[in-house]
Structures are given as structure tokens and as C-alpha cells.
Amino acid sequence: MxxxxxxxxxxxxxxxxxxxxxxxxxxxxxxxxxxxxxxxxxxxxxxxxxxxxxxxxxxxxxxxxxxxxxxxxxxxxxxxxxxxxxxxxxxxxxxxxxxxxxxxxxxxxxxxxxxxxxxxxxxxxxxxxxxxxxxxxxxxxxxxxxxxxxxxxxxxxxxxxxxxxxxxxxxxxxxxxxxxxxxxxxxxxxxxxxxxxxxxxxxxxxxxxxxxxxxxxxxxxxxxxxxxxxxxxxxxxxxxxxxxxxxxxxxxxxxxxxxxxxxxxxxxxxxxxxxxxxxxxxxxxxxxGNGGGGEVPSALALLSAQQKYGVAKGTRVWESFRERNDPEAAKTLHNGQSFPYAVKPAKAQGMALPDRGSVTPEPLVFDRKGAAASKSATPPQDPVKAPEKYRKLEGLFKDGVLPKGSFDPTQHRGxxxxxxxxxxxxxxxxxxxxxxxxxxxxxxxxxxxxxxxxxxxxxxxxxxxxxxxxxxxxxxxxxxxxxTSAGQDITDTYAVDLCNADGSRPTEESTSYRYHGACLPMEKLERSNSWKPTIADPTAAGSYRMQVFRTKYGTVTHRATIGGKPVAYTALRSTYRHEADSIIGFQMLNDPSYVHDARSFQKAAQHIGYAFNWFYADSRDIAYYNSGLNPVRNPAVDPSLPIKADPAYEWKGYDPATNTTDYTPPAQHPQSIDQDYYISWNNKQAKDYDSAGFGNGSVHRANLLDDRVRALTKEGGVTRASLTRAMADAAVTDLRGEDVLPELLRVIDSKPVTDPRLRAAVQQLDAWCKDGARRRETSPGSHTYAHSDAVRLMDAWWPVMIEGVFKPGLGSDLYAALGANLAVDESPSAAHGPTGAHAGSAFQYGWWSYADKDLRAVLGDRVQGPLAERYCGTGTLAACRDTLLATLQQVAGKTAAQVYPGDDNCKAGDQWCADAIVHRAVGGLTHDKMSWQNRPTYQQVVEFPAHR
Known part of the structure; x- marks a missing residue:
């Protein structure tokens, strides 16, 4: 060989x-x-x-x-x-x-x-x-x-x-x-x-x-x-x-x-x-820069909750997991400023919940031929060869110019x-x-x-x-x-009634829909792709076709029935057909005659249509502004759920020909000048300002920044180095270990642990927690973590513990439906997380807030915005402790190879490598791995001592 x-x-x-x-x-x-x-x-x-x-x-x-x-x-x-x-x-x-x-x-x-x-x-x-x-x-x-x-x-x-x-x-x-x-x-x-x-x-x-x-x-x-x-x-x-x-x-x-x-x-x-x-x-x-969408899986979770608990109680349970305006959420504007947007109406109108079991995603891919007919990652046994003059180079590019998994499409989250x-x-x-x-x-x-x-x-x-x-x-x-990506809700889901142009009875496959009383044909958009063998991809030739239907309410994403009648769910995004309009805002930000202070910066940011949080610093001020084309909605509409496609529930002033509408004025966007400090890590912007989706609760990765910067600000004398240290320390800290593990240990320590194996595991977790719950090497380049056994235990225990705590009470269907809206875990090594393995970014999505609120309720602590039900041990301390120990017992004996099974980049059992950042190849070059650190890719450290 x-x-x-x-x-x-x-x-x-x-x-x-x-x-x-x-x-x-x-x-x-x-x-x-x-x-x-x-x-x-x-x-x-x-x-x-x-x-x-x-x-x-x-x-x-x-x-x-x-x-x-x-x-x-x-x-x-x-x-x-x-x-x-x-x-x-x-x-x-x-x-x-x-x-x-x-x-x-x-x-x-x-x-x-x-x-x-x-x-x-x-x-x-x-x-x-x-x-x-x-x-x-x-x-x-x-x-x-x-x-x-x-x-x-x-x-x-x-x-x-x-x-x-x-x-x-x-x-x-x-x-x-x-x-x-x-x-x-x-x-x-x-x-x-x-x-x-x-x-x-x-x-x-x-x-x-x-x-x-x-x-x-x-x-x-x-x-x-x-x-x-x-x-x-x-x-x-x-x-x-x-x-x-x-x-x-x-x-x-x-x-x-x-x-x-x-x-x-x-x-x-x-x-x-x-x-x-x-x-x-x-x-x-x-x-x-997108925000919103996801209303169909949100609706499915609501239906599952109502099926489990009944309509009234099920809705309360769903709302508690949605955490749309959680009082304990970390906020960028932390002085109580309120900027109401996309709030829950007192009595929602126009909701378009599907019939249970009727929802099917709209298919995208059709007519697979050749190599496209197989979804397997394994090339055909006898691929068509590249030209003879390049034959000796084929082995260098067996996975294509973009190696398998090189660019994970799920990395679109904010x-x-x-x-x-x-x-x-x-x-x-x-x-x-x-x-x-x-x-x-x-x-x-x-x-x-x-x-x-x-x-x-x-x-x-x-x-x-x-x-x-x-x-x-x-x-x-x-x-x-x-x-930072803001993620406020600039995308809504509408349910359009399906029809047939000839007046016959529509089905879920119909390609015409009702708009203001008329039956209109959907616009069919297609892309046909085919490929031949190359040096970089010497597999068999193939082809397929992508197809999307477009309506005046956006593109079709799902089909379903409501009350037995067929509908299509569509996604309507305010920035659709306005992808590059933000160029005006960027032009202003680059123009020294336009931006000269905090307020002129905010005015420039107002011209950016995508959902971003913008931050500014000069020698005198710091400032913040949340940008985005926020559509003006009927206040009776709940934007967290699908909406009936009816003129009464459309965006105010909506013109489908240009995809324009009335937008909330700049004064209604979260903004501030010279707050004592600002932090942002894709968290909630301000009180009453709802970010689309689940996950803005009592524990969020923004807490890792907020706790550190608040302490620095209180102490005073902040420097570029001390603020960078705060960022870097948060970047290597396990959110679960810092903000949830103390409560897990309090429950477990309510009685002595007698089992020697479990006692040793608890002691390892406790020592790691007290040492800062960091995922750092023992020394630069060692590729070995301090407290490596505790880190392994937490990685193995968390998903098992969450399932053990919540699934019995929620039931399998509701547990799965909530998990479809918010992933249970996003540790650095979690290849199943929203950002995939080796991505650097971690702990943005997870059930840490749910666990935190539930455990504090069991412990008798004060909880603002609690979950509607108690889940760990059905709310009793002794039974909760039994659940935690039972799930810890399940994973305590797992080896590193079982917890970190290996992949194309790492051998099984290599903990450091499982976390490590891999530069995903989008070309022919590949680079060395980096140690995990949860921080910006491009990063500035600035302090202006002078001004024009």
C-alpha cells in the first residue's frame, strides 16, 4: 500500500x-x-x-x-x-x-x-x-x-x-x-x-x-x-x-x-x-439576515400540546415553551426599554392551524437521473472516468472540489x-x-x-x-x-385556499389558489441541473430538476387541509425581491461625510432591510440600532402561527407586485445611545420585542457575555484587553456547565450519593463547575482538556437527561414536536446541532432554559415566566433527583470513543478534535484545524482616542 x-x-x-x-x-x-x-x-x-x-x-x-x-x-x-x-x-x-x-x-x-x-x-x-x-x-x-x-x-x-x-x-x-x-x-x-x-x-x-x-x-x-x-x-x-x-x-x-x-x-x-x-x-x-418563518412546525407543536392537555391547558404549555417575551431573558437593552413588535394579541384572529396529520412539505426535487438518482454518499461502482490526461489526479479529489460536508447548509442560523x-x-x-x-x-x-x-x-x-x-x-x-443577526419576525406564513381554474373540486395537489376572490394559477419556477464527470467529481453523470411554486403571498412550503379543505402554506418575507436594497445603508456607513456621530450612524442603519443588530463606537459614544423591514401587521394577528390568506389579515399596505408594504417607523425599532454597556449574541433585543422562534429564555449564551461585562462595568476601568478577556473566556465556557449544572448538582446533593461510581461522576462534574466549566486545553497545543472526564460526562449526559426529564411528562409526540422547533443540544461536538459539527458556534440553540426553569421550580426558587407544568420527577425533589441520577448512571460508563464516535476529520475518542473548528473547504485548498472557541470569525477590538 x-x-x-x-x-x-x-x-x-x-x-x-x-x-x-x-x-x-x-x-x-x-x-x-x-x-x-x-x-x-x-x-x-x-x-x-x-x-x-x-x-x-x-x-x-x-x-x-x-x-x-x-x-x-x-x-x-x-x-x-x-x-x-x-x-x-x-x-x-x-x-x-x-x-x-x-x-x-x-x-x-x-x-x-x-x-x-x-x-x-x-x-x-x-x-x-x-x-x-x-x-x-x-x-x-x-x-x-x-x-x-x-x-x-x-x-x-x-x-x-x-x-x-x-x-x-x-x-x-x-x-x-x-x-x-x-x-x-x-x-x-x-x-x-x-x-x-x-x-x-x-x-x-x-x-x-x-x-x-x-x-x-x-x-x-x-x-x-x-x-x-x-x-x-x-x-x-x-x-x-x-x-x-x-x-x-x-x-x-x-x-x-x-x-x-x-x-x-x-x-x-x-x-x-x-x-x-x-x-x-x-x-x-x-x-x-433573515428572520421569522417556521410557523408551520410551531403550529404542529401547538396542536400536539392541545392534543395532550386539551385546548386551553395545551395552549398554556405551548406558550411557556415558546417563551416569546420571557421576563428572565438576557436583553441587549437591559434598562427596561420597551419596543413592542410581533406581540401576542389578546385574542388572536385569522389563525390557520392545519388538521392534525394533514401537513406535508412541498417537494423540491424531481426527475432524478443518473448519479442524482441515488442519495447515497457512496459513488457508483463504475463511474464514468475523467479524461485520460487527468486520470492520475482523480484520487486527490474523490469528494469533489467541495468535500463531503464541507459547507453544511444548516449553517444559516443567526x-x-x-x-x-x-x-x-x-x-x-x-x-x-x-x-x-x-x-x-x-x-x-x-x-x-x-x-x-x-x-x-x-x-x-x-x-x-x-x-x-x-x-x-x-x-x-x-x-x-x-x-449581529437579529432574527426578528419579518417572514409570515399564510394559508391560501386551493382551487382549480375549471371549477372542479380542488385537492392538496392543486396549483391554483384563491386571491381576493379570484382563482389564480401559481407561478411555477424551475431549475434544471445536470453534470458530467470532472477531475474534482469523477462520479457518473446525473441531473435533476428543482421546482418552486410562487403566489402573491410568497412561495409554497407545505400542503395541508384546514377543516377538510385543501390549502397551501406560503412563506412571505419582507426582504424578498429586495435582496440588495441595503446597499444604500452600507454606502452611508462608508461615507465620512454622512456618518459623524452616533445618531447619523443610526440613520444609516435604518436603510438596511435585513434583520440585524447594529453597534457603533467612537471616542465619545456607543450606540445600538436594530434594522429590518418590519412589516406592519393587523394587531389581532399572531405572527407565531400560520395566518389565513385574507385581505383582513394581510400586511398593511401590502403590494404583491413589488413585495412592498408599510413598515414600522425607525422610532419603533430597538435603539439606544450610551447605555452603560451593550452585549449581543443573537438574544432578545428588548422587552416586548419578539424574536421569531423558540429559545429566548432564562438561560441563553448571551448570559455568558452579560454576566462578565456587567461585572467589568461595575468594577470600572475597562480596557481593550479586559473586554477581550471577557469575550474569550465566554468563548471557551460550556453554557450548560456554567448556568444549569449548578442546579443539577443542587438537586443531586439534596441527599448523599451512595453509589461509588455515581459519586465519582458527581465529584468530577462539581470540580469542573467550580473551576469555571471551561472547555480549554491544559496547555496551548496539548489537545487535551482540563477536566476532560467531566466534559465527556456533560456531553453524554445532557441529551439523555433532557429526554429523561421532559419526555415522560410531555409524551413522545409533543416532545418530538417541540424538538423540531428547538434542538435539545448544541454542544461544540454535537454534529446533530443546528450548525453541525466543527462549526465553532455553539450553545445558541438548546433546552437549557427549559431545564433551568424546571429545576428551579423543583428546588423552590423564584421563577419568573415558569413553564406551565413541572416535569423533573413531576415536580418533587426526591423524584427529580432519582431521574437525574438514573440518567447519569446510563452514561457514566460511556467511553470517549462512544461519546465522540469520530468522523471524516477525527478519529473516535478524540475529544479535542470532536470540538475543533474545521475550515470547510469551498475550493481546492484545505487548512489545519483550530481549537474550539465560540467567537466571531471576523473580530475588531477598538478604542478611539480622538474624533474629527
Whole structure:
């Protein structure tokens, strides 16, 4: 076996060298550009009011393109292109280095985020046009774009995006269009991506163009400028696209997927166009900026509760698990501010609950042929082979360009965190902020870092690749901003009555529906995808078709009956057909003449339609604003449940032709300036402001931040280092261990534990709890946790304990129905959690609040907003203790290999690896794992000492 591998490596290396002769380097740096850069850097530094106190980091590295030679070298020898992985080490090191962190050592873990590049740090300078330079620093390779004209500035931003993320942008425009498998091959990961995202925004080309036209015509001068900027950005991408193709230094994935012949250079990289940016924006918005939906599974849980307990009591039970306005929930606005939205009506009208057992999901995939006919991850026994000249390279890409599970489509849930402290409580008297988006870990990263300086633009930070004509999260001359996913309810589910155009009796399969008394045909939207064998995916050819029906109330998601009559459930999202409207808000955030203080920042954020929490810091103030196109509803409607499709229950002012409606005014959005501190980790924004879905109760991962920042603020003298330490400590803490385990132990310790084995397990858990319940290595690089046995016990015990406590009282049906709305567990190693394994993000979704409230009730503690019933031991302390010990007994003997069974990335029993962060490959390169830490992917640490 070893000899065979050696022969393969030798052959592949020879092929690599042969191909290397056809892959040239990018064009040389222009001398004039280098001279101009020195002048630009000095001018830029004058406009930087951070004075060296702004830092940031984004792993794995700035470089996101790799030629075919570089990809093959990565597969064969483990090498990486320059700056493609250099941010992994400092990012990873904070896990072990944060306890001793000082302001002076922040640069060991974060990079200088000052404007410009000092002369002695210039790595390269290029000038794709005479009116723009792109300077990259030696340390990170981040592009600093400086333009003398607006067009040239945006052209440079697009050109730099092409340099760093050409393949990724191409991938994502095809995901947004539902055409990934036709573009990149039929691997299961590719099928999953297009099936996940296209149904959220199943646009025709006319739909995409209409959005481009609307931005240009409906937003005055800013709209025209935005589309001019976008066109210049696209022109820059296309310039690099063509130059890299002609010079043969284009991303190697184009060869691996059969688009370009590496030897002859025959083939094409399709030009980018403005509508591609809309498709890209729909994917980004679907990942991070949506809110609401899920009303059908919520209704099914309500029906199960009513079936179990009766209508009145069942509704109370369901409401207690829904926790829609829980008084104990961690809130970003914690001073009692109330911003009522999507509240529960006193007496709901227009509810459209399905008949029990009648709901079926709307099918998406049809006509599977060839390789698409099998849903197995195992390739056919006799796959059609790639061309003979590439045969020796097949084994390097047996799972496709996107390896199996590389991009988990379930990672669309809201993430990100923020910590800000007012200057009243800091050592310097200036605000301090540590914040960033938690967007997952990919190779290359979905975000890219850049600095853009030009007429009307002055910003540095992160942008999603392909829509980076402006910095979306970062800093301006004397302010910084960031966001977290908000998740407020901007999506409703309507039940439309089905009909047939010929007047015959409708069925659940009917494709016409009632709208304002008329029987209208549904619009059928389709995508047909087919693929052939490539180097990256040498399995058999295949094809299938995706189909979505669209109505004036949104797209069809389910079919059912109500009172025996057939209906279709549809999802209506306020940002549908408005995927890129937020470009106006981002343009304002990048404009130094517009944003100059906290209030102007809030006004800019009002122009962002997606559901985000926005945070701001300058030398004087911190501020918060919740953005989103919040539709105005009939106050009698309950948005947590499906609504009857009737004019009386439509959004106020709703126009289906443009998908516009009346929106709540800015004053009704949660907002604040100079609260003592702000924290956000996708938690509840404010009292009476309902976030869509379950899970905002007494224990939320935001408590990990809130407890620490509140203590820091009370003590005073907060610094950048101390606030970063608070974030990093929360990032390695097990939420269950910190906020629920103490109550579990109180119940168990109500009597001595006599069984020696159980007593030892309880002692291990108790010691871990008292030591902070962290999941940290004994020393950096040890890959062994302190209290590893206790961590293993908690991972094994939690799901078994939750089932043992709640399932007997709820019954199997209701327990499962509630679990469909809120996962029981999302530990770092829980591959079944909403974000999947190795994702970094953890503890956002789980039954910790339910367990906390139930255990405190059993213990006799005060509980605000309790569950409607008691479940652990039916509410008696002795019986609850028996349940906890019985479930702990079930798992106490489980080995590490049983708790951590292993996967494609880890061997069975490797606890550290089971938690570890894996950079999910969305291209040909793969990277090393990082230690688990639950923190933003792109992160800023800022403190402005001065202001304009």
C-alpha cells in the first residue's frame, strides 16, 4: 500500500510540474504605482483617528485564490499560497493566551487595523488603472485600495476581490441561482447548497434585473451612485477575470471542474454582471439576515400540546415553551426599554392551524437521473472516468472540489456577538468595543478584508466576497461598527385556499389558489441541473430538476387541509425581491461625510432591510440600532402561527407586485445611545420585542457575555484587553456547565450519593463547575482538556437527561414536536446541532432554559415566566433527583470513543478534535484545524482616542 501511494505521489507530482509550465505569475508591479502609494499612505494616516488602537483579525488568511499548481501542491505536500493561512495561528492562540492578555500584547492575537500601509510594511503595489492603486502589506496581504476617482476606487475594489476570491464569488453566484451542480459538479455537498438556498429566493433573470433597476430608480442620487459603484466593481472583477485567464494564473478549480483546459487554456470564466450581485446578496441575506418563518412546525407543536392537555391547558404549555417575551431573558437593552413588535394579541384572529396529520412539505426535487438518482454518499461502482490526461489526479479529489460536508447548509442560523462599554466605565474615558460577525469558518473565508479610500468612501473592514463595493463591517475615520443577526419576525406564513381554474373540486395537489376572490394559477419556477464527470467529481453523470411554486403571498412550503379543505402554506418575507436594497445603508456607513456621530450612524442603519443588530463606537459614544423591514401587521394577528390568506389579515399596505408594504417607523425599532454597556449574541433585543422562534429564555449564551461585562462595568476601568478577556473566556465556557449544572448538582446533593461510581461522576462534574466549566486545553497545543472526564460526562449526559426529564411528562409526540422547533443540544461536538459539527458556534440553540426553569421550580426558587407544568420527577425533589441520577448512571460508563464516535476529520475518542473548528473547504485548498472557541470569525477590538 505504501509503495502504491508513493508511485501515485510521484506521478501526480510529475503532472503538477508539467502543468506548472502553463501557469504564469501575475503581472509585475508598476513602479509609478509604488511611488504614488507612499503619498497616499501619508494622506490616509492623517484621516485615521484610531491612533493605533484599532485591531482586527479574520482567519484563515487574505489569499483565497490558488492556481492548479498550488492546489495540487496543497494536496500532495501540504503547502499553502502566501497569506492563505497566516491568520490561523494568532486567531487560534487566543484560546490559551487570553488569561494574561494586556493592551500591549493584543497585537499577538490581532492585527493593526490602522488606515494605510507604512512604507516599511509594503508587500506589493499594483495599479489596475491609472486612477487606483492596490497596496498589500507584508504581514497579512490585505488589499488597501486607494482611488483618485470614484469609478477607479470601486474598480480597484472589484479587481482586488477577483484577486482574492474569484472562485468563491463564481461559486456563490451559482448557488444563488440554483445552478451549482451544473457549474461545479454533482457532489452531494453541491446539491445540498443549491437545494438549501435557491428556494429562499427563486428568482428569474427578470426578477434579478428588476431589483437592479429598482435600486437605481427608487433611491435618488444615492441609488444611482450605488449602481454606478456596483458596475465599476463588476468591471474590476471582470478585468482581473480576463487577465488571470489570459495569463494562466486563474484559480485552479476552473480546471478541476472542467471549465478550462490546463494545457491548452481553452475554455472561459463567464463574465460577471450586476444581476450576479443580487444572486450573491440573496445567499448572504439567507445566511445571516433573515428572520421569522417556521410557523408551520410551531403550529404542529401547538396542536400536539392541545392534543395532550386539551385546548386551553395545551395552549398554556405551548406558550411557556415558546417563551416569546420571557421576563428572565438576557436583553441587549437591559434598562427596561420597551419596543413592542410581533406581540401576542389578546385574542388572536385569522389563525390557520392545519388538521392534525394533514401537513406535508412541498417537494423540491424531481426527475432524478443518473448519479442524482441515488442519495447515497457512496459513488457508483463504475463511474464514468475523467479524461485520460487527468486520470492520475482523480484520487486527490474523490469528494469533489467541495468535500463531503464541507459547507453544511444548516449553517444559516443567526450568529455573531458584540461587547461594548461606555466611556463612563473605561480606564481611558473613551468607549471600548470588541465585536464581529460569527460567519463560520471556510477555506477561503466568505468574508474578505479590505480598505477602501476614495472620493466619498473611507473605510477598512470585512465584506462578503462578491458584494464588497463597500465595507460592510469595520471602521471609518473615527468610528467603528459591527452587527449581529437579529432574527426578528419579518417572514409570515399564510394559508391560501386551493382551487382549480375549471371549477372542479380542488385537492392538496392543486396549483391554483384563491386571491381576493379570484382563482389564480401559481407561478411555477424551475431549475434544471445536470453534470458530467470532472477531475474534482469523477462520479457518473446525473441531473435533476428543482421546482418552486410562487403566489402573491410568497412561495409554497407545505400542503395541508384546514377543516377538510385543501390549502397551501406560503412563506412571505419582507426582504424578498429586495435582496440588495441595503446597499444604500452600507454606502452611508462608508461615507465620512454622512456618518459623524452616533445618531447619523443610526440613520444609516435604518436603510438596511435585513434583520440585524447594529453597534457603533467612537471616542465619545456607543450606540445600538436594530434594522429590518418590519412589516406592519393587523394587531389581532399572531405572527407565531400560520395566518389565513385574507385581505383582513394581510400586511398593511401590502403590494404583491413589488413585495412592498408599510413598515414600522425607525422610532419603533430597538435603539439606544450610551447605555452603560451593550452585549449581543443573537438574544432578545428588548422587552416586548419578539424574536421569531423558540429559545429566548432564562438561560441563553448571551448570559455568558452579560454576566462578565456587567461585572467589568461595575468594577470600572475597562480596557481593550479586559473586554477581550471577557469575550474569550465566554468563548471557551460550556453554557450548560456554567448556568444549569449548578442546579443539577443542587438537586443531586439534596441527599448523599451512595453509589461509588455515581459519586465519582458527581465529584468530577462539581470540580469542573467550580473551576469555571471551561472547555480549554491544559496547555496551548496539548489537545487535551482540563477536566476532560467531566466534559465527556456533560456531553453524554445532557441529551439523555433532557429526554429523561421532559419526555415522560410531555409524551413522545409533543416532545418530538417541540424538538423540531428547538434542538435539545448544541454542544461544540454535537454534529446533530443546528450548525453541525466543527462549526465553532455553539450553545445558541438548546433546552437549557427549559431545564433551568424546571429545576428551579423543583428546588423552590423564584421563577419568573415558569413553564406551565413541572416535569423533573413531576415536580418533587426526591423524584427529580432519582431521574437525574438514573440518567447519569446510563452514561457514566460511556467511553470517549462512544461519546465522540469520530468522523471524516477525527478519529473516535478524540475529544479535542470532536470540538475543533474545521475550515470547510469551498475550493481546492484545505487548512489545519483550530481549537474550539465560540467567537466571531471576523473580530475588531477598538478604542478611539480622538474624533474629527
Amino acid at each position: 505504501r509503495r502504491r501511494t508513493g508511485r501515485f505521489r510521484t506521478a501526480a507530482a510529475a503532472a503538477l510540474l508539467a502543468l506548472g509550465a502553463t501557469v504564469l505569475a501575475p503581472p509585475p508591479i508598476a513602479a509609478a504605482a509604488a511611488a504614488r502609494q507612499a503619498t497616499d499612505a501619508a494622506r490616509t494616516a492623517e484621516d485615521d483617528y484610531c491612533r493605533g488602537q484599532c485591531n482586527d483579525i479574520l482567519p484563515p488568511g487574505a489569499t483565497g485564490n490558488a492556481t492548479l499548481v498550488q492546489i495540487l501542491a496543497n494536496k500532495l505536500f501540504g503547502t499553502h499560497p502566501a497569506h492563505s493561512t497566516d491568520q490561523i495561528a494568532p486567531y487560534n492562540a487566543l484560546n490559551g493566551g487570553y488569561p494574561s492578555l494586556t493592551d500591549d500584547t493584543l497585537t499577538d492575537f490581532f492585527n493593526d487595523a490602522s488606515f494605510g500601509v507604512p512604507k516599511d510594511q509594503v508587500g506589493s503595489v499594483s495599479a489596475p488603472r491609472s486612477d487606483v492603486t492596490i497596496t498589500r502589506d507584508k504581514k497579512t496581504g490585505v488589499p488597501h485600495i486607494k482611488g483618485t476617482t470614484r469609478y477607479g476606487t470601486e474598480f480597484g475594489a472589484g479587481y482586488a476581490a477577483g484577486q482574492d476570491r474569484l472562485w468563491l464569488m463564481d461559486l456563490f453566484r451559482h448557488i444563488g441561482r440554483g445552478e451549482l451542480t451544473s457549474f461545479a459538479g454533482g457532489a452531494l455537498a453541491n446539491q445540498g447548497l443549491e437545494q438549501q438556498f435557491w428556494p429562499q429566493a427563486p428568482y428569474t433573470e427578470a426578477d434579478l434585473q428588476a431589483q437592479v433597476d429598482a435600486i437605481r430608480t427608487h433611491n435618488g442620487a444615492r441609488g444611482e451612485q450605488a449602481m454606478a459603484d456596483a458596475q465599476a466593481y463588476v468591471d474590476g472583477i471582470n478585468a482581473y477575470r480576463q487577465q488571470s485567464k489570459d495569463g494562466r494564473y486563474f484559480p485552479g478549480e476552473y480546471v478541476l471542474t472542467g471549465h478550462i483546459d490546463a494545457l491548452t487554456n481553452a475554455g472561459e470564466i463567464q463574465p460577471f454582471k450586476l444581476t450576479d450581485l443580487i444572486a450573491l446578496a440573496s445567499v448572504v441575506g439567507g445566511l445571516f 450568529m455573531s456577538n458584540a461587547l461594548l462599554v461606555s466611556g463612563k466605565h473605561t480606564a481611558s474615558g473613551h468607549p471600548v468595543a470588541v465585536f464581529g460577525p460569527q460567519t463560520g469558518y471556510f477555506a477561503p473565508q466568505l468574508l474578505m478584508l479590505q480598505e477602501i479610500q476614495g472620493p466619498g468612501i473611507s473605510a477598512r473592514g470585512a465584506s462578503f466576497a462578491g458584494v464588497g463595493m463597500y465595507v460592510q463591517l469595520g471602521r471609518g475615520q473615527d468610528y467603528a461598527w459591527s452587527a
